[in-house]
Amino acid sequence: MSPVKTAPAELTAGDAALRTQYLEEVLGLLYPPPCTVGDGDPEIAEYLVVPNARRPRLLIPAASASVAAAAVRRYAEPQSRMARLKRDAVVAAVRTRTTGLLLRDRIRIAGPVSASIDGYLSSALRRDLSVSVHIGPARANRKPVLQLLSPEGETFGFTKIGTGPLTQRLVRAETAALTALGTCSLTRLTVPRVLHAGQWRGMQVLVQSALPVWLPRSPLTPRRLTAAMLDIAGCSGYTTGPLTGSAYWHDLRGKLAAVGDRAEGSKLVAAVDMLARHSGETTLRYGAWHGDWAPWNMANLADALLVWDWERFATGVPLGFDAVHHELQRRIQNTGDARGAVEATLRRADELLAPFGVAPVAREITALLYLVDLAVRYLTDRQAEAGARLGVLGTWLLPVLVRRVEEL
Template sequence: MNTHVSFTSSSGSFGEFLEDLAALGVAPVSDGGRPYGLLKARTNDRWWLIPISGGRPSAAAMAMFQPVSLAATIIKAGVTTAARLGVSSGWSAGRLRFGALPNLPGKRPAGLAHCAYFTGTAGPHRKTAIQLMAEDGDILGYAKVSRRPLVKPYLAREAEMLRRVGRLALATVDTPAVLAFDPGSAVRPSVLVTDSRKTFGAKSSVRPGGAHLRFLSELASRTRSNGVHRAFESVRALANEIRLPAAWTRRLLSGAARASRFVDGLPVALAHGDFTPWNCIMLEPRLYVFDWEYAADDLPLGYDLVHYLLATRHGADPADVISDLNQRVGALFSDLDLETVRTCVLVSLLLHAAFYLQRQLDYAGSIGGWTDGDRRGRLIDACLRQWGAPAC
């Protein structure tokens, strides 16, 4: 087998990925089977496994790679061309051969002939993703797989939320349909299988446009209510966590004190929870939105917009960023007064921080692995300074 020893090790995220596949009846083989090239991310521990038998299925496999920068777009174009020609030299860090297609719950999608794989990003919520393709490379759907007790509830939530959002029959968005969901067991992985409207040439936008804003407005209007107290309990509880650095303890306490007088009446709605350029694509005039595992009912108006805007915005002055977030949330929800807008932005940032801080503590015992933590902390500080609170 032409690969590196570390790829087949039982340790690390790649080893865990191989164990996920083994649970579905997919294992590396020395001869025969289906060859895959290994594309490694430049900045973190994640891999795409692209079939390199050539032709349209090999090119279509790169639909799993969602570029949001010019450099990544150029890389995708080059790898796509090479994969279509059956060439792996120049981009692949090695090769693997798999002897079978995965055994998935429910009825196998009609015409399933090829798969591409994504290991997921190493970290607390790593999960394996599988792109299901027909003989001609058309994308039939996706499967998500996890054996981690920490992740399994999120796959169940996504299955529930996809069914719920589908029943809303929103005019501005399409979402995947659930084909099968197996919650798994102590020894069996959770597996979620959905269809897809994604195509090989589908694109996203780094900045939210009209289709994004229409979707966020309609989702909020259809599910809007008041009171963020249930979700806000995570902020209050985390502020008492002894493993939290002192700066974050002060920050959360100050934010909770500022927002607590408003949380019972704060406008909230169902939100996607991880609305980013890589979790949606343009299907004009509608948007196609997937990956709903972090969706929740009681997130502040503007939560998704704030998350989208911050996903690719780095390096700007925190005060300027907060001013821009306030303006954009206020423009989207024009019935809100400035005080409510500011509070929605602050609570959105606090809830996001509490989620990531708690997740990192549960996974590693410290917050050192949250690479975006310092920037998020500075943004919360800038929010608090609007009301004269000192920086942490």
């Protein structure tokens, strides 16, 4: 399992600066006083910065060549041939200890191990380990994500750390989701197991097992993907009823009320009111969904479909949300045209939702409700204020949503 998100676009200068700032923040959280960044004694850890300190993406432990190589090889699946070549070059460099040619920046951490995240995790899991740290792009839900490696270089777990109100809530939600899914008889997909959950220095900690994403991939057929989504949809049972009489609608209206005083929120509320007048009596079927089933949150092997990042899991939502979300995220990833991706996804609503048993009369409504749900999430999380690439809904999602609702 690798909860690391990869993006097709290159880092901008602004994003690079934010990553550098975020790196400093993360180090201060993981190694608080009396730990210090820099030379000192005793040394807790030494990291190589990939690719460099100006554009940090990954910190890998420098003490062991085999552990460092595993940290790079298993941290994320490259999205292009060039990215794979760069990764392989870094792996070769750390294996042969010629990192000075590619990785010139190092970070040393000194102080008592007991005060560090390394000490906490080693004690909680009762095993020796090394930590590799992912430095992600700006998002409201960005949080420290640590890859945990054994002394032999085995990736055995990933740790998410909730540092603020939003990320703490998400880490708790993922803990609850994985715990619940562990009791379901899922046959079409594999999810991580909870290895440890707790609090450290006021932060929420979740350690989950590593899914073997580094194994060879197989082509994923639409049929297999749909079967896995249906496996999740029914994991807590189904309900049926009119939209405006559902628990889902009641919850959605509550979330809208919390963002309705903002410019984009008021436009969203107006669109939802119009949607209710037109389709409020439409009967829908409700079940569970992953909440962020995107191409980068899964890996298809010959004998297993691995799916991770369950922090948005929810029950009682209109069936088919996962299919619409996956299609939209896939199109945005492939084209970079978010507004065009929304348009194209809505045009495919019939095709996407038919396998979920969604009645023809309810398919466009379901796709529009998904867009509302996604917009509410962005506004609630304040993605625009966090600098997220798609945080400003008025540039892509809202115009399409409002127009399509008006055309109903």
